[in-house]
Structures are given as structure tokens and as C-alpha cells.
Amino acid sequence: MTVTIDDKTLEEHYSKFLNRHVDRRVILQFWDDYLPKDVKPHPNPYVLAAGMPNEGLFPVESVHVNVVERPFQHLEYPFKSEKIHVGAAGEIGVNEAEYVKSRVDDGSMVDIWRYDPSHGDNIPIAQALQYSDTKGFPQLIDFSKKLVSYLNKPAYDNWDVMLANGSSDSLSKVFTTLTDEDVTVLMEEFTFTPTISNVTANGGIPIPLKVDITDDASQQGINVEYMDQLLENWSTGEYSHLSKPRLLYTIVTGQNPTGMTQCKEKRQKIYDLCEKHDIIIVEDDPYGYLKFLPFDKSDPLKNQYNDGTITFDKYCKEILAPSYLTIDTSGRVIRLETFSKVFAPGMRLSFIVANKFILDKLLKYADISVRSPCGLAQAMTINIIDKWAENFNGDKVRAWLSWVMKVAGEYTHRRNVLFQALEATPAYKEELFELIEPSAGMFISIKINFDKFGEISDKLKAMNFLNYKLLEEGCIVILGYRMAVDKKFSYDRSNFLRITFAMAPDEEHLQTAAERLGKGVERFFKEYHN
Amino acid sequence: MTVTIDDKTLEEHYSKFLNRHVDRRVILQFWDDYLPKDVKPHPNPYVLAAGMPNEGLFPVESVHVNVVERPFQHLEYPFKSEKIHVGAAGEIGVNEAEYVKSRVDDGSMVDIWRYDPSHGDNIPIAQALQYSDTKGFPQLIDFSKKLVSYLNKPAYDNWDVMLANGSSDSLSKVFTTLTDEDVTVLMEEFTFTPTISNVTANGGIPIPLKVDITDDASQQGINVEYMDQLLENWSTGEYSHLSKPRLLYTIVTGQNPTGMTQCKEKRQKIYDLCEKHDIIIVEDDPYGYLKFLPFDKSDPLKNQYNDGTITFDKYCKEILAPSYLTIDTSGRVIRLETFSKVFAPGMRLSFIVANKFILDKLLKYADISVRSPCGLAQAMTINIIDKWAENFNGDKVRAWLSWVMKVAGEYTHRRNVLFQALEATPAYKEELFELIEPSAGMFISIKINFDKFGEISDKLKAMNFLNYKLLEEGCIVILGYRMAVDKKFSYDRSNFLRITFAMAPDEEHLQTAAERLGKGVERFFKEYHN
Known part of the structure; x- marks a missing residue:
């Protein structure tokens, strides 16, 4: 069942979410759109108008x-x-x-x-190589729409897709259009920090939401109880001097940096809260296609992508986490996808799914700023997909997802190798750290068991010290707290590192890195002083 | 002689030009930059930090x-x-x-x-295909700098270059950074209208400058006398309720839509006015490399690019119009170049030359918005130039400009063909219109001789009527007045069309288009009623 929402309803509902300067963003058209009825244009006109090179x-x-x-x-x-x-x-x-x-x-x-x-x-x-539509080439737009319809069909009808120059550009377009001086934006307490910059650059205020960082798939991600209470008691709570949130920014699957994925039930509850409090959901999903099955300690290199267990249908219907779009009956979900993580970041190619009212505003902004993504990148991407589709009876979506599954298989292998190597370290065996298993994406969270140390008077200082030991051992990681929206708010949960297996050239690299990481953690426990 | 300007002087001078929200644009760095002295990082670290795919x-x-x-x-x-x-x-x-x-x-x-x-x-x-620096690949930055240094060496030292996603993106970056609610921006009275949008989107107010549209090369472009008087008498003039202009936006060579090029003397006078009134010059130069020698009626197809008259040195030293950079002793010129017009627009590749203080602000904005241009486009562009350079002892600038000269030769031929065809029309012979010869670029201005008609009570209505006749004859053009900053201001000068020879597939197309144009003009004179 798809809900029907007409243009007028969208406009009435979503106008209030717009940055107050959105109306200024008007491209002045200097060619003709209006013709009197008695003018009969030539059927085969010669165009001496547009400044486009042959x-x-x-x-x-x-x-x-x-x-x-x-x-x-x-x-x-x-x-x-x-x-x-x-x-x-x-x-x-x-x-x-x-x-x-x-x-x-x-x-x-x-x-x-x-x-x-x-x-x-x-x-x-x-x-x-010619000038092209800001929205993107129809071929790639059409493909993106089919992909969305196939995997994450919105529960309403009045949506559309536009391309952008990578998710960084998508995020900028969205927050430039929807954030303003008096707008508060909810987001996971640890997040992709450039989004914080996007919000604050427009004067907005990011508000952290407590995140459950746990192996328990049913509990991962935004703490719904916390979110509920925060919104319910907004006017009497800590942020009562600020306006009630208008936006929720969430990296729904394989969250960066925590690797957490919100389960279906959690998504429904969060969506219901957003309905209740009229909040737009910006669903950033760069990692969603890189979905993992649980790590199997007894068979660490087991890879169900490679052994045939994960069929195409199983991948699409059981493995992938359905987008918020699939439960969106009011058009409040803006979904951001990118070709960066499963194709190539240097293409600078992404797309945005949103209700048509909001999409039109994003497009108008694109018209007066960066316009269309690189045409060469668009051509190469869709033409490669088209080529792959030759093996799939011309089914581009199936061809594309088959490539994506291979990438997910490679990442699963890397996850396996790194997990196995980390669990083999003395530091792990002594329970100096634990691994938080990611359910998708590129990142593993490593929680440092400060309890084993005893009293830590300053967790951030301790994490910095740990980082120095890791740097000395030759292992560069990201400290979780450095990605916190509000370090104070997240102080109790800042004892983790983010590591990735994405960039390593080979298995040996991951194994050596794990050894180094183990040694660094050991040295922290030996050498740290409060 | 190059003037030395240190960072502090730039900051002191140019801080006042910044949009008041520029300081908000900060990318939050979540990786380490600071290390205590006693930490000795491993010489060969393994990186588990950045989320970049191998x-x-x-x-x-x-x-x-x-x-x-x-x-x-x-x-x-x-x-x-x-x-x-x-x-x-x-x-x-x-x-x-x-x-x-x-x-x-x-x-x-x-x-x-x-x-x-x-x-x-x-x-x-x-x-x-990997993530890359927002500024652009060093190889292409380096090339761009060499190109600028070779042709248009700035008269001061503290400048730099960054890449952008086509000039549309460059313009957006510049005006988002330098325009604000109380900022007025001078520009040619007829101009590339998206720039007007860029200014007004940031709350700024575009102010038209009178332009001399003439065949006389020494008179073409911004009317200096007008500009001088406007600035001199600002506080008592028509715009006295507005702040004094902080920016001048000018398409210096082969102006769009007029095709005009400011001569060297005019540039010096305009620069001096900008010095006097402390105005930043945004020099947009997409067409500058497409420089023409005068059309020779007696030998209409004469093409000095193709007959060897224009040597490489002559092209660089005599033909090309030197940028405002070459006389810029205070760092007030921002030059915008693009690969669109002489390479391929679909690459979405351009670069910005500015003083380091301003460039840093543009870069910070790029960091939180679109980031780097497509890596594939960058690679293809510089690698092609590199290939061409094999025939020029590795001299990339020379190799590039040799390609550019061939493009200029092709455009010269197209200008010739179209001029010849237009001059052969009965309408031209009857002096119903005149051709304003462009000195560079893609556009020709066609001035309609309203005097031949007699009294025209509404010039814009008449131009619209002419346009309908042209559409009926099958010739699509741009009406000059549609590109006016202020239609009232430019009313007396709005009797012109912009046509281009850039996109036509072949000569026959240009010839037929010229015939159609001539017929349309004839019909206007026959059929128009006030």
C-alpha cells in the first residue's frame, strides 16, 4: 500500500522546514518559456542560443x-x-x-x-562531456529510482531522485536548505563530523542522541527511550532554551564510527517519534550495502557471500536493512546514497531521495551552485552497469547489486581476518579490550576495558595516551570521542576506538596492524598514570 | 617587479569583505594533528583510520x-x-x-x-578514483599555476590556486564567501545571469554598469566614465540608500552576452578605480582563450590561426588579453578560469586564482560542501595534457595552449562563416541590423536598427515580437535584454540579440541559420505594430 500525497499537501507541510533564504535561490532564465498562441515555431529550428561547444x-x-x-x-x-x-x-x-x-x-x-x-x-x-541537466542524466536517475523502488520502495508516492557530487555534497545541499539559525538537529552522539559542520555552518545546533554500542542487534544504535524522553520533556529539559528539533540526522546502517545498525523495530519506533514530533529524517546510508552476517568464532573465515549461502534474493530481502523510506507515509525521509563506498569515491557521485517539494528546493540550490556532477563520471558509472547488465538479461539493478555483493563479500573477508587477528592478541585474551561487532560498513569499534585499569580520572586523557602508544607501535586509529557531538555528553561512552579494514592492501597488513594494536593497548595498561 | 604582501596584511585588508558567517565554516578534524614531544611515532605506521576503500x-x-x-x-x-x-x-x-x-x-x-x-x-x-584533496590534485594545481604564471603572472606574490567543479561552482564559492545582505556588487549591465542569482541568493544587490557595445576595440566594455562618476557620487546618487560596492564582477574578454573585450588601458583605469574605492575584482574569463583577429570583409574566410600567422609566441604575447592579475599589486583580483570552453564542459573542472587569505576561505567552504572535483575528470585532463606534452619536450603549458589555439582557430572559422552569411542577407544589406564584431568568445551581438522602423514605443515588446518571427523562421536566439541586470537601466541598449556559432554541427547549419535570421528580421520590420 502506497500512500498518495499531492504536491499541495507536501508544500503545506514542509514549507516551514525551509531555511528562510531558500526563496532567494532562483536561477534567472534568459531563454523563452512563454509563447503567444498565434506564434507557430518552426518545426526544425536552428539553435544559436546556448553557449555550448559542438x-x-x-x-x-x-x-x-x-x-x-x-x-x-x-x-x-x-x-x-x-x-x-x-x-x-x-x-x-x-x-x-x-x-x-x-x-x-x-x-x-x-x-x-x-x-x-x-x-x-x-x-x-x-x-x-557536454553541459547537462543539474538533476543528472536521465539514464542514471532512472537507474537510481529503480534501485530505490526495488529495495526500498517508499510508502508514499510523491518522491523523486536527483544526483549529487558525493554524499558530502548531498549533505551540504540538505542542510543548507533545511537548517537555519534557530534549528536544532538531532544526531547520533558519535557521528560523521562533517555533518556537524554542515549544521553549524548554517547556524543550526546539533543535539546528541544517546547511542547503544552493543553486539546485541536488537539494541544497536539510537537509544529510543532517551530520544522519546528528550522530545517529550523538551520544554523542561536541558535544551529548553532551544527550539524543538526539526531534523534527525542518522547513519542508519553500519553507523560511522560505531558500526551499529538500527533494527527494523527500532526504526519503526524512531519513525513514529518523528511523526509525533514532526521531525524530518535525514537517512545517510553510505555503508548499508556492506552488510555482514555475524562473525563465527568457530569458523572465523566463513564468508557466506563467497560460499553461496547468500543468494541474490536473500541479500535483497533478508540481509539488507530496509530504509526508513519503506515505512515513510508522510514524505519526511530524505535518503542519501552514494556510489563512493561500493564503486569509487573519486567519481564524486551520489543521489538523494526525497519528497518532490523538498527535492525541488535542493535542485534549485544546485542550479545556482555546483550544478550537475561530472558527466564523465555519470557516463562511466551507468555504462559500466549497463555492460554488467548484459549478463543479467539487461537487468541493471540486478547487475549492480551483484557487483555490490562481491564488494560486501570482500569486506566480510576483511572483517573476518581482522577479527581473527585481534582476538588472537594477548591484550584481547586478557580482556583489555573488547570488539563490538559491526553489522555493516567499514568500521569496527574497539572498547577499552578501563575497568581492568582501575580508576581512570580523565577518560579523554587516557584515550589520548592510548593513541600515543598506538602511534608508537605504528597503528593509526580514530578515537571515538573525537567524533562526539558533545564530548561531555558522551564522556561515559568515549572509551572506544574506530578502526577500518577498508584500506589495507592485504591480509598480512591487517594481521600486523592487529598485533600492533594489541601491543599498544598492553602498553597503555602498563604505562598510563592518572 | 612583484609586490610582496604578507599573510597578515592580506588578512587585515580582506577580512572586512567576508560574509559574516564565513567563520562558521569549519571542518571538524577528528584525526590527530598534535603530538606531545615525547611521543615517537612508528616510522612505518599501518593506517586503520580513514574510511577509504582499497x-x-x-x-x-x-x-x-x-x-x-x-x-x-x-x-x-x-x-x-x-x-x-x-x-x-x-x-x-x-x-x-x-x-x-x-x-x-x-x-x-x-x-x-x-x-x-x-x-x-x-x-x-x-x-x-579515490578520495582526494579538496583543493585538487597537486599535478593539476601545479599545471594551473604554471599556466597563470606564464600568461598572467600576478603583480604580487601571495596568491594560490584551487580547483572547482566548473565556473558555476567557482562563482558560487566566491559569492557565498564575499556577498552578504548589505553588499552591493557592480557588474556589466548585460551579464551571465546565474551570477546575478549568486549575488541575490546571498542577499546581495547587483548594480549594473553601463557597457559600451561597439566595434571600436579601444572602447569596448564597461564605460569607465560612468563607473567613475557612479562611485565618486555614490552618496548622492541613485543608489545612495545602498552601501558602496565591495565587488566588481566582470567577464573581461569576449563578454557574455555582448562579446566585448576590455582593452589594456581600460583595465588599468578600472583597476585604479577599484584601488581607489577598495573594490575586489572578480574576473570571470571563460572565453579569453578564444581570441579573434578582426573579421576581414575582403577575405572573409581568412583565418590567421590556420595560416600560421599566429605563432605560439604571438598568441601568448600579443593576441591574448592580459588578466587583471598582471596589474594587481594589492591582491584584489579573483580570476576564474575553466576547462569547459576549451576542453569539455562535462568534465566540470575549473580553477580559481586568488590571494591566499581569500583562497583559504573558499577552500574552507569547499571542505564543508562539494569538496574536490571528480578525480576521474582531473586525471583525464592532466593525463591528456601530459600526453600532448610529449610533443613539446614535456612542456605542459605549451602543449595545452597549442590545443587551445586549435580550438580558437575553429571558432575563428565559425565566426567567419557566420559573419559572411549574415552579411549576405538582404536584411543586413538593407541595414535592418548591424553586426557587433566580438573580439573573443562564442557570441555575436546583432543590433537591430530600430531607427529604420521609425518610432518604437516599447523596445522590449518589439524585441519579443522579433523573437517570435525568428522562432517562426526557425532560429533560436537570446534576447539581450533578457540578460540585463536591470531592464529599465538598459532599456536604451536592449535592441540586440546574442547568437552563437559554438554549437552548430557544420557550416551549412550556420549559413541556413543566418538566412533564417535575416528573414525573421525582415518580417519584424514588415509585420510589427507599436
Whole structure:
């Protein structure tokens, strides 16, 4: 059942959420939109209007993208090349030109030609390198909409999608449009700190919500009881001098930095609270596709993505956490997705799902600021997906998610290796730290058992000292408290580190890092003085 | 002689120009910057901090770019392919795969490999598709700086360059940082209207400056006398209720829409006025490289770019109009360049030159909004330039400008063809319109000789009527007055059209368009009634 919400209802409901200067953001159109009825325009007009270079003036005739089928595919090649393999200088080489030609021959290249008339869904160079719609190319918009509809169909009808230049840009667009001097924004007490900057840059005030950092999947994430009480008693509480929150910013799945995922029941309760208090939910979900099954101590390298246990249907229907969109009956959810974590960050490509009223305001802001994301990145992304879809009867969503599952499989393996290595350290065995298992994403939380030390008079000072020991041992981590919205508020919960397995070049790297981390923790317990 | 300006002097001088909320724009750093002296970090740390995917997780192994040597090169090929030639379906074909392989064999491809250890200047996939510095890749920054230093060396020392996502983004960054509710901004009375939006979106007020639209190169552009009097008598003039202008926005060369270029003497006078009244100059220069020599009626297709008259040195030293930077002794010039007009707009790639104090503020804004331009676009751009540089002893600036000169040559040809065709129309011969010769850029101004009509009671209504006739004849143009900052102010000068030769596919298109335009103008004179 999809709820119908008309444009007028959206406008009436959501106008009050807009930054008071939103109406100033108007692109002045200098071409004609109005024609008197008696003017009969020529059916085949010659355009001398727009200052767009003819595509024959672009220096690029075609682009040929050597795309892999799965992450780290190159490790299986019968050769090594310093151009493909890291640090392969001096290894048995390959004639790279011949290799490129073989890829052309076996039809595995994604070709982007100046024109591609027989391949209607592709974005050719003539479009990719030209000025294009702020909203994004229809091909990629259409794909994004299908992806949303397939996995996270909104419970109302009047929504739309626009592209943006990575989630950082999406966040900026959203908070520039919805935050203002008197706006308070709820967010997880530890969060992606640039969002705090987005809120405060617009004069807004971020308010931390208590987060349950636990292995218990039914308890992970925002503490609903706390949120309920906070809102219920706002006028008499600590923040009574501030206006009641208008926005909730939440990283719903594989939260950064805690790795927590809100379970379905929690999401429903939080949504209901937002309904009750009329709060817009900004659902940031860069990590959601990287969903893990629980770590199995008895079989640490078990990887259900790779052993076939996780079928496509199981992944879509049971593994992935459904978005707030799926329970959104009033259009209050703004969902942010990105191609950065499961494709490539350097593409600077993301998309925003929102009700049409709000999306229109975001689009108007884009019109007078950065406009469309890079056309080349858009073309490469959709054309690669299109190529993959050849193996899936043209089903782009299925083709894309099949790639994404492979990435999730790789991250699962990395999680496994790092968990195994960390649990093998003496420090872990002595219970100097515990691992908080992430249910998705790129990050593991490591909780330091300060109890084992005895009295710690200043937890932040202790965490800093731990960090110095880790740096001396050669292990760079993020201190959880450095990502706190309000260090005082989160003081009791600041005894954790954030580590990631995303960037390591190989397993050995993760294993050595774990050893170093263990040693650093040991040294902290030996060397720290209050 | 370069003037030395230290950081403190810049800060003292330019702080007053900042939007009052600039200080809010702070990215919260959650990684360590400070270390106590007694901490000795490991010399080879393992990084578990940043949430960046390892490059082995990117789906792209390499990209091979089929780059041309000159615009419209494909018209010389001994074959036609519907993938390369517009509308070539059914033509004698080519095996495109073999063609691609031949391009690999002749070494003309620009290869972007995952790694490229032996080619230090290139940006490989591992970097191009990864998160990168907001400022831009050092390789492209370095190139941009060299380009500025070579052609337009600032007259002071403390300047820097950052990249942005096309000039639209550059403009947004600049005006978001320098405009505010009480700020007035001077600009040419007809201008790129999105800039008006940028100013008003920040609460600022655009003030038109009278522009001389004339063939006389020594008179083109902002009327200095008007500007001088306006500033001199501000407190008693029409705008006395507004604050004195803090900014001048000017499209210095090949102005949009008028095609005018300020001569050197005019620039010096305008700069001196800005010194006197302490005004920052925002010099937007998307078209400057497309500089024309005068149209020669006696030899209409004469093209000095193509006949060798314009050597590289002549182009750099005599043809190109030197930037305001070259006379900027106080750091008040912000220069905006873009790769859009001479490379490809879809790259969304531009750069900003400014004094270090202001540039730092623009960068801080970028940090909390869109961040870096697309890494792929950056890589492709600099790697192509690098490839071209192989033919110029590695001199990237020379290689780049040699491409740019070819583009300017193509535009010169298009200007010639369109001028010749327009001058051949009966309407031109009857002096119903005149051509205002552009000295650079993409646009021609066509002035309608209302005098030939007799009394016109409403010039804007008449221009609209003309537009309808042109639409009926099948010629889409831009009405000059639609790009006016203030239609009343510019009423007397609104009898012109803007047309462009940039987008037309071929000469025939330009010729037919000119005929249609001529007919439309004729019909206007026959059919219009006050």
C-alpha cells in the first residue's frame, strides 16, 4: 500500500522546514518559456542560443574502460604488471598494449564512443562531456529510482531522485536548505563530523542522541527511550532554551564510527517519534550495502557471500536493512546514497531521495551552485552497469547489486581476518579490550576495558595516551570521542576506538596492524598514570 | 617587479569583505594533528583510520582515452562510423575494435592505469578514483599555476590556486564567501545571469554598469566614465540608500552576452578605480582563450590561426588579453578560469586564482560542501595534457595552449562563416541590423536598427515580437535584454540579440541559420505594430 500525497499537501507541510533564504535561490532564465498562441515555431529550428561547444571540439573521441568482474580480480592473473599490481616492479611482466588489445578482443571493455545510436541506454561522449541537466542524466536517475523502488520502495508516492557530487555534497545541499539559525538537529552522539559542520555552518545546533554500542542487534544504535524522553520533556529539559528539533540526522546502517545498525523495530519506533514530533529524517546510508552476517568464532573465515549461502534474493530481502523510506507515509525521509563506498569515491557521485517539494528546493540550490556532477563520471558509472547488465538479461539493478555483493563479500573477508587477528592478541585474551561487532560498513569499534585499569580520572586523557602508544607501535586509529557531538555528553561512552579494514592492501597488513594494536593497548595498561 | 604582501596584511585588508558567517565554516578534524614531544611515532605506521576503500575494490583497472590532435579531426578519416561521425548510419563502416587496437598500437591512447610508477606526473586510477584533496590534485594545481604564471603572472606574490567543479561552482564559492545582505556588487549591465542569482541568493544587490557595445576595440566594455562618476557620487546618487560596492564582477574578454573585450588601458583605469574605492575584482574569463583577429570583409574566410600567422609566441604575447592579475599589486583580483570552453564542459573542472587569505576561505567552504572535483575528470585532463606534452619536450603549458589555439582557430572559422552569411542577407544589406564584431568568445551581438522602423514605443515588446518571427523562421536566439541586470537601466541598449556559432554541427547549419535570421528580421520590420 502506497500512500498518495499531492504536491499541495507536501508544500503545506514542509514549507516551514525551509531555511528562510531558500526563496532567494532562483536561477534567472534568459531563454523563452512563454509563447503567444498565434506564434507557430518552426518545426526544425536552428539553435544559436546556448553557449555550448559542438562535441567535435572535445579532445576525446572515445573512452575504453577496462572493467573487472570482481574486486581484486588482478590477483588471479597469470602475470604481474607494475601498472596493475601494487609494487610489482621487477616481477614477470606483460606487454600492456597486447593486454589492452586482448581486452578489446574479448569484448570486455566498456566503450564510450562520441555517439552510440544503436545503444540507446548509454551516455555517449557527446553528452558526457557536454553541459547537462543539474538533476543528472536521465539514464542514471532512472537507474537510481529503480534501485530505490526495488529495495526500498517508499510508502508514499510523491518522491523523486536527483544526483549529487558525493554524499558530502548531498549533505551540504540538505542542510543548507533545511537548517537555519534557530534549528536544532538531532544526531547520533558519535557521528560523521562533517555533518556537524554542515549544521553549524548554517547556524543550526546539533543535539546528541544517546547511542547503544552493543553486539546485541536488537539494541544497536539510537537509544529510543532517551530520544522519546528528550522530545517529550523538551520544554523542561536541558535544551529548553532551544527550539524543538526539526531534523534527525542518522547513519542508519553500519553507523560511522560505531558500526551499529538500527533494527527494523527500532526504526519503526524512531519513525513514529518523528511523526509525533514532526521531525524530518535525514537517512545517510553510505555503508548499508556492506552488510555482514555475524562473525563465527568457530569458523572465523566463513564468508557466506563467497560460499553461496547468500543468494541474490536473500541479500535483497533478508540481509539488507530496509530504509526508513519503506515505512515513510508522510514524505519526511530524505535518503542519501552514494556510489563512493561500493564503486569509487573519486567519481564524486551520489543521489538523494526525497519528497518532490523538498527535492525541488535542493535542485534549485544546485542550479545556482555546483550544478550537475561530472558527466564523465555519470557516463562511466551507468555504462559500466549497463555492460554488467548484459549478463543479467539487461537487468541493471540486478547487475549492480551483484557487483555490490562481491564488494560486501570482500569486506566480510576483511572483517573476518581482522577479527581473527585481534582476538588472537594477548591484550584481547586478557580482556583489555573488547570488539563490538559491526553489522555493516567499514568500521569496527574497539572498547577499552578501563575497568581492568582501575580508576581512570580523565577518560579523554587516557584515550589520548592510548593513541600515543598506538602511534608508537605504528597503528593509526580514530578515537571515538573525537567524533562526539558533545564530548561531555558522551564522556561515559568515549572509551572506544574506530578502526577500518577498508584500506589495507592485504591480509598480512591487517594481521600486523592487529598485533600492533594489541601491543599498544598492553602498553597503555602498563604505562598510563592518572 | 612583484609586490610582496604578507599573510597578515592580506588578512587585515580582506577580512572586512567576508560574509559574516564565513567563520562558521569549519571542518571538524577528528584525526590527530598534535603530538606531545615525547611521543615517537612508528616510522612505518599501518593506517586503520580513514574510511577509504582499497583501490583493488574499484571496478576499473584501467582507462584508455582515444584523444584527438585537433578539433573535428574525424572529418579527415578515410572511413565513417556511426560511433564517431554524427548521423553516419549506413555510411561505409569500420571495424571499431580494430580501430581501437590501431590506436593502442600507434601509441596515441592516453592510458590511465591503476598504478603508474614510472610516470610520476600522471594521476593513476588508484588516486583518480579515490578520495582526494579538496583543493585538487597537486599535478593539476601545479599545471594551473604554471599556466597563470606564464600568461598572467600576478603583480604580487601571495596568491594560490584551487580547483572547482566548473565556473558555476567557482562563482558560487566566491559569492557565498564575499556577498552578504548589505553588499552591493557592480557588474556589466548585460551579464551571465546565474551570477546575478549568486549575488541575490546571498542577499546581495547587483548594480549594473553601463557597457559600451561597439566595434571600436579601444572602447569596448564597461564605460569607465560612468563607473567613475557612479562611485565618486555614490552618496548622492541613485543608489545612495545602498552601501558602496565591495565587488566588481566582470567577464573581461569576449563578454557574455555582448562579446566585448576590455582593452589594456581600460583595465588599468578600472583597476585604479577599484584601488581607489577598495573594490575586489572578480574576473570571470571563460572565453579569453578564444581570441579573434578582426573579421576581414575582403577575405572573409581568412583565418590567421590556420595560416600560421599566429605563432605560439604571438598568441601568448600579443593576441591574448592580459588578466587583471598582471596589474594587481594589492591582491584584489579573483580570476576564474575553466576547462569547459576549451576542453569539455562535462568534465566540470575549473580553477580559481586568488590571494591566499581569500583562497583559504573558499577552500574552507569547499571542505564543508562539494569538496574536490571528480578525480576521474582531473586525471583525464592532466593525463591528456601530459600526453600532448610529449610533443613539446614535456612542456605542459605549451602543449595545452597549442590545443587551445586549435580550438580558437575553429571558432575563428565559425565566426567567419557566420559573419559572411549574415552579411549576405538582404536584411543586413538593407541595414535592418548591424553586426557587433566580438573580439573573443562564442557570441555575436546583432543590433537591430530600430531607427529604420521609425518610432518604437516599447523596445522590449518589439524585441519579443522579433523573437517570435525568428522562432517562426526557425532560429533560436537570446534576447539581450533578457540578460540585463536591470531592464529599465538598459532599456536604451536592449535592441540586440546574442547568437552563437559554438554549437552548430557544420557550416551549412550556420549559413541556413543566418538566412533564417535575416528573414525573421525582415518580417519584424514588415509585420510589427507599436
